[in-house]
Amino acid sequence: MEAFYEWFRVLYDDTGINLPFLYDSYDRNRMFYGFLMTVKLSVVCLFFSVIIGIIGAWLQASPFKWTRRLINGYIQLFRNTPPLVQLYFFYFAIGSLLPKVATDYGGQAPLLGNFAWAVISLSFFAGSFNVEIFRSGIEAVPKSTVEAAEALGFSRLQIYRDITLPLAFRVILPALNNNLVNLVKTTTLAYAIAVPEMLYEANQIWSDNVNVTEMMIFMLITYFLLVGVLVWGMDRWERAMKIPGYGT
Amino acid sequence: MKKQEFQTDLPVMLPVTAKTGEGFNFRLKPWHGLVIVGFCIFSSRLGYAQSDTVQTSSLETLVRWMPLLLQGFIFNLVISVCAMAIGTVVGAALGLGQISLNGWVRKLAWGLTQFFRNSPWLVLLFFAMFLLPFELRLGIFAIPLPDWLKAIIGLSLPVMANVSEIVRGAVTSLPSGQWEAAESLAYTRRQTLWLVILPQCVKRMLPPWMNLYSILTMATVLASIVGVSEVMTLTGQALAAEGGRPELLAPFYSFVLLLFFIYCYPIARWTVYLEKKFAVIN
Amino acid sequence: MSWNDSQPMVSIKNVHKSFGALEVLKGVSLDVMKGEVICIIGPSGSGKSTLIRCINALNDIQEGSILVEGQEVNDSKLDKLELRKKVGMVFQQYNLFPHKTALENVMMAPIRVLKQDKDEVEKTARALIRKVRLEGKEDSYPGELSGGQQQRVAIARSLAMKPDVILFDEVTAALDPETVNEVLLTIKDLADEGMTCILVTHEMGFAREVADHIYFTDRGVIVEHGPPTNFFDNAKDPRTKEFLSQIL
Numbered sequence: 032m033e034a035f036y037e038w039f040r041v042l043y044d045d046t047g048i049n050l051p052f053l054y055d056s057y058d059r060n061r062m063f064y065g066f067l068m069t070v071k072l073s074v075v076c077l078f079f080s081v082i083i084g085i086i087g088a089w090l091q092a093s094p095f096k097w098t099r100r101l102i103n104g105y106i107q108l109f110r111n112t113p114p115l116v117q118l119y120f121f122y123f124a125i126g127s128l129l130p131k132v133a134t135d136y137g138g139q140a141p142l143l144g145n146f147a148w149a150v151i152s153l154s155f156f157a158g159s160f161n162v163e164i165f166r167s168g169i170e171a172v173p174k175s176t177v178e179a180a181e182a183l184g185f186s187r188l189q190i191y192r193d194i195t196l197p198l199a200f201r202v203i204l205p206a207l208n209n210n211l212v213n214l215v216k217t218t219t220l221a222y223a224i225a226v227p228e229m230l231y232e233a234n235q236i237w238s239d240n241v242n243v244t245e246m247m248i249f250m251l252i253t254y255f256l257l258v259g260v261l262v263w264g265m266d267r268w269e270r271a272m273k274i275p276g277y278g279t
Numbered sequence: 280m281k282k283q284e285f286q287t288d289l290p291v292m293l294p295v296t297a298k299t300g301e302g303f304n305f306r307l308k309p310w311h312g313l314v315i316v317g318f319c320i321f322s323s324r325l326g327y328a329q330s331d332t333v334q335t336s337s338l339e340t341l342v343r344w345m346p347l348l349l350q351g352f353i354f355n356l357v358i359s360v361c362a363m364a365i366g367t368v369v370g371a372a373l374g375l376g377q378i379s380l381n382g383w384v385r386k387l388a389w390g391l392t393q394f395f396r397n398s399p400w401l402v403l404l405f406f407a408m409f410l411l412p413f414e415l416r417l418g419i420f421a422i423p424l425p426d427w428l429k430a431i432i433g434l435s436l437p438v439m440a441n442v443s444e445i446v447r448g449a450v451t452s453l454p455s456g457q458w459e460a461a462e463s464l465a466y467t468r469r470q471t472l473w474l475v476i477l478p479q480c481v482k483r484m485l486p487p488w489m490n491l492y493s494i495l496t497m498a499t500v501l502a503s504i505v506g507v508s509e510v511m512t513l514t515g516q517a518l519a520a521e522g523g524r525p526e527l528l529a530p531f532y533s534f535v536l537l538l539f540f541i542y543c544y545p546i547a548r549w550t551v552y553l554e555k556k557f558a559v560i561n
Numbered sequence: 562m563s564w565n566d567s568q569p570m571v572s573i574k575n576v577h578k579s580f581g582a583l584e585v586l587k588g589v590s591l592d593v594m595k596g597e598v599i600c601i602i603g604p605s606g607s608g609k610s611t612l613i614r615c616i617n618a619l620n621d622i623q624e625g626s627i628l629v630e631g632q633e634v635n636d637s638k639l640d641k642l643e644l645r646k647k648v649g650m651v652f653q654q655y656n657l658f659p660h661k662t663a664l665e666n667v668m669m670a671p672i673r674v675l676k677q678d679k680d681e682v683e684k685t686a687r688a689l690i691r692k693v694r695l696e697g698k699e700d701s702y703p704g705e706l707s708g709g710q711q712q713r714v715a716i717a718r719s720l721a722m723k724p725d726v727i728l729f730d731e732v733t734a735a736l737d738p739e740t741v742n743e744v745l746l747t748i749k750d751l752a753d754e755g756m757t758c759i760l761v762t763h764e765m766g767f768a769r770e771v772a773d774h775i776y777f778t779d780r781g782v783i784v785e786h787g788p789p790t791n792f793f794d795n796a797k798d799p800r801t802k803e804f805l806s807q808i809l
Contacts, residue, residue, distance in 0.1 A: 111543040112536045113497035115504075116511065120536060124528040179656035179715075182617055183670040183722060184645035193673060197660050216399040223504055230402060243409040250402050251394075258397035274660045276704015 049242040050249070058236050065232030069257075072149060072218045072228055077211055079154035084161025091166050102162065109159035115220050117156060122148040122224045149221040157214045164210065168203035169195060201272050208265035212258055229253065337530045344517045345534070351510035352538045354427075355499040358509065361431045362499075363492050366438025373439060374446025380468070388443065395440035400498050407433025408505045430502040438495055445487045449480035486554040493546045497539060510535055564631030570595045570726055570757055571616060576625035578611055585611045587781035588625070593726070598758045600768040603778035604804060609761040610653075612778070613728045616759070617648040630725065646675070649724030653731040655711040657703040663690065663714045664699040667721045675722070682721070689717040693747050709740025713747050726757040733764060765808055769793055777801050 040054040052062040091102045109117065126148055131139040143151075172195050180190045222230045230250060237246040376388030395403065407429050415422040453476060461471040503511035514531050521527055569592035578586040585608045593599055601609045614620045616627060618634055618641050627634040629648060657666050667686040671677045690699055693713035703711050712732055719727055729748065733741045745767050752758055752771045762768055768775055769789045776786040777798075785798045796802050 107544060107547070108536075108540065111493070111497075111547055112539045113500045115500045116532060116535050116539065119511075120529070120532040124532045127525040127528055173656075175652065175654055175656045176658065178619060179650075179652060180658070181641075182619060182645055182648075182650040182652075183718070184642045184674040185670065186642060186674075189673055193669065194658060198658075201660065219399040219401040220501075222401065230399075230405075247402075247406050247409055251398055251406060254399055254402055255394055255397045259393070262397070274704060275702040276659070 049240055049245055051240050051242070052236055052249070058240075061232045061235060062229070065227060065229040066253075068226065068228040068232075069215070069218055072146070072153070072221060072226065073211075073215045075150050076153045076157060076214055076218070079150065080157035080161050080210075080214065081207075083154060083158030084165045087158065087162030088165035088169065091162060105155075106159045106162055109156050114153070114156045114217055115223060118149065118152040118220055118224060121152040145221075145224045145226050149218075149224060149226045153214065153217055153220070156217065157210055160210050160213075161207070164203050164206045165199070167206075168199035171202045172198045201274060204265075204269050204272060208262075208269065211265070212261055215258060215261060216254070337524075337526050340521060340527060341530045341534060344531075347513055347517065348510055348531075348534065348538075351508065351513035352535075355496070355502075355509045356542070358427065358431055358434065358499045358502065358507075359492070359496040362434040362438055363495055365431065366435040366495075367442050367488070369435070370439035370442025371446055373443035374450075375472075377443060377447040378450050392440045392443040392447075395436050396444060398437070400434070400437050401501050401504065403436045404430065404433040404501050404505060407436065426505065427502070427507050430499075430505065430507045434495060434498060434502075437498075438491060441491050442488065445484050445491070446480070448487075449483040450476055452483065453479060482557045486550045486557070489546055489550045489553070493543045493550070496543060496546075500535075500539075510538065566595050568631065569593055569628070570597075570630055571759065572626075572628040573612075573616070574626045574628075576612070576615065576622050576627060578608070578615060578620060578622045585781055586615075586622070589778070589781070589783055590625075591776055591783065591786070593757060593759060595725075595757055596755045597773045598752045598760070598771050599774045599776060600760045600762055600772040601776045601778060602762065602765070602768060602804075603784075607778045608781045609778055610730050613650075613730055613759055613761055616728055617645055617650055619650075642674070646722060647725045649719035649722055649727040651712070651715050651719050651727065651729050651732050653734050655703070655708070655715045655735075657711055657715055657718070659703050662700050662702055663695065663706065663717075666703070666714055667718045670718065671721050686717070686721055689720050690714075692720075692750070693717045694743070707740055708736045709743045712736065712740075712744045716744075716747055716751075720751075726759065727751070729758060729760040729762070731761050731763065733762065763808070765793070765805075777804065779804070 036054045036059075039050050043049045043051075043054070051058040053059065087102050087105070090098050093099055093102075122145065126141055126143065129142045132142055134140045176198070177190055177194060180194050185193065218228055219230045221228050222234070225231065233246045233250050237243045240246075373388050373392055376384050377392060379385045379388065398406075408426070411424055411429050411432065414424055457475055457479070458471060461475045466474065499509060500511045502509050503515070506512065508516075514535055518524075518527055518531055571593040573592070574590050576586050576589045577584065589608070589612055591599070601612065603609055611620055615622050616629065616634065618639065622635050625635065629644060632644065633639070634644060657663075658669065661669060664683070664686055667689055668679075668682050671682045671685070672679055687699065690696065693716055695710060695713055695717070698706060698710060698714075703714070706714065716727075716732075732748070733744055736744060741764070745764065748758065748760070749767075749771050760768070760772070772789050774786060775789050775792040777784050777792070777796075777800075779800050785792070785796060785801045792801075793805065796805055
């Protein structure tokens with residue numbers, strides 16, 4: 032492995048192509064943790080955005096007019112404003128209104144750090160799409176299929192668990208995956224509030240090493256591969272979940 | 280019934296939301312604007328109430344900066360229109376490349392499309408910012424490339440890839456009978472494409488294209504990260520000039536959110552309207 | 562309870578049912594004894610389907626009484642699950658669960674609703690699939706089966722609950738002409754075995770062959786009824802005559 036890393040140092044000496052995140056263990060760690068942070072941010076935001084989507088879809092079916100309006104307002108607001116400004120609004124505007132807490136070292140720290148705010152902001156952004164996705168999925172389950180289950184004596188809960196959800200899930204899977212892919216790409220915005228994700232770490236490295244070209248190309252390839260693998264995996268999953276003769 | 284589906288990576292939820300619920304009947308009414316303005320005033324009041332040493336009220340400060348911020352916003356719109364124009368032209372060519380009969384052209388166009396679609400917008404913007412030279416030399420002429428021009432180029436890259444995919448999706452979603460019918464009438468492939476296929480595709484492409492424009496407009500604020508003086512950059516500068524008063528943050532950011540909402544929300548409504556209308560025709 | 566075989570298994574008395582301002586059933590009464598096969602015929606929109614959907618409480622009624630084995634259906638405290646264990650139903654659109662194989666469709670309700678042992682259920686389910694002549698299709702998904710095959714799975718699914726009476730709601734109306742017969746044959750087998758059946762149908766020849774009693778409905782009332790030979794050859798009411806002349 033060391034020989035492999037060393038080869039890139041030689042490459043740098045010979046050709047001037049500088050890839051410090053391969054031969055320098057410090058930069059290698061930075062890059063690796065940046066990658067982990069991107070994955071972590073994506074997974075945590077995915078989790079919360081799905082929860083927001085489920086709750087939102089449930090509230091959207093509420094009998095109260097104002098509950099429905101509130102949810103619609105949330106959806107439209109978050110879908111029609113720039114996610115970066117949303118992030119700033121959460122992090123700077125709301126963050127500055129929250130009380131500060133004492134740290135172990137006797138200093139003052141904000142109640143929520145930049146990672147937490149990135150999660151909140153991006154989850155609400157992705158969640159606004161998920162609400163519509165979940166609602167349309169549940170609507171897509173034919174009423175007659177539910178009726179058949181009723182006629183067989185299934186209880187409401189059983190129908191929801193055994194019929195509605197499994198069918199709805201398959202209907203929405205492509206849209207949900209599409210949203211997930213977008214979410215992964217949107218995590219780069221966390222760069223703007225200094226969450227040490229991949230792009231941020233790459234920036235640190237190119238600032239130290241003055242190798243913007245190499246880092247930029249590396250970033251493009253990395254994201255291309257990351258998203259490409261994700262899309263490919265989701266595609267396989269969708270195909271595996273496909274019910275013969277159902278849908279389209 | 281086969282639903283048409285465009286292979287874009289955008290948050291286009293049209294295929295799924297084709298079944299309409301109440302959300303679709305939601306119309307922009309005057310009072311919605313009032314609610315938003317009220318929210319702005321409220322949030323500035325909130326900040327006002329919080330500040331101990333009152334210089335000028337937050338709202339007054341915001342009003343004073345408004346002309347500058349609006350100018351910045353117009354710059355955002357200029358960037359969005361230019362990036363959309365470039366991205367559409369190049370992307371349409373790339374999309375036609377994806378349905379070319381020549382295997383190599385098709386593979387190349389597909390590869391380029393996938394590459395730029397899978398990359399985050401911000402990374403592409405950085406890419407354009409840092410890797411484009413500050414001027415282009417064509418013989419003795421030197422065309423300067425200022426930051427805002429680089430930003431336009433950087434933003435037009437993902438637009439290009441998505442337009443390419445919209446074109447390909449629309450063409451392949453047409454029933455093959457159209458190609459066969461035109462062929463049996465002895466049209467050449469080029470004639471078939473331009474006289475039969477593409478005119479039918481325009482309607483199918485319009486909603487996702489508008490959706491893309493809306494997303495692009497919202498992405499123009501990314502240019503602030505690389506220092507183009509658009510609305511977000513100016514907001515930051517205005518806040519700094521006011522001495523970084525924390526109570527100003529909420530009203531200023533709300534104002535920027537509001538600007539984009541006022542611009543993008545009608546586009547979104549219109550997109551949904553067109554989508555519904557064309558769905559009925561098809 | 563107090564109910565025994567000598568009383569009607571299903572007893573409908575003066576049933577009224579409206580959807581909003583539209584009155585669909587205007588005082589319908591009929592009795593079905595155990596082991597009897599009755600056919601309800603009539604022009605579309607005459608309320609036939611609504612009537613049998615009321616029997617297992619998929620629709621509620623405004624007025625009148627429906628007794629199933631002595632139990633009142635028109636009762637807000639009714640245990641719908643108990644009722645639906647006794648009353649099976651087969652739908653016009655089959656309404657199989659698209660994400661389950663034919664065998665799983667048949668097995669699901671006994672396992673989930675009746676909490677029966679899985680191995681036992683599987684044995685019964687395989688026997689039922691054989692009974693409806695679908696051997697070898699156990700692992701096919703509904704989307705891979707023809708309409709007639711799906712409808713036979715639906716019949717097997719209903720039989721798996723061991724109901725006392727089965728409702729057939731225009732079960733051949735959505736089928737291709739060449740597959741109608743295989744479904745009718747299956748129903749005839751059931752009738753011959755002594756299963757109590759209530760059918761809404763447009764298949765006059767079939768009704769004549771299997772029914773013990775025929776009811777003709779028009780505009781929400783029963784116009785005429787009687788044993789098949791009487792009914793088809795000596796219809797008295799002009800409306801019945803007109804309907805029969807159009808259809809035969």
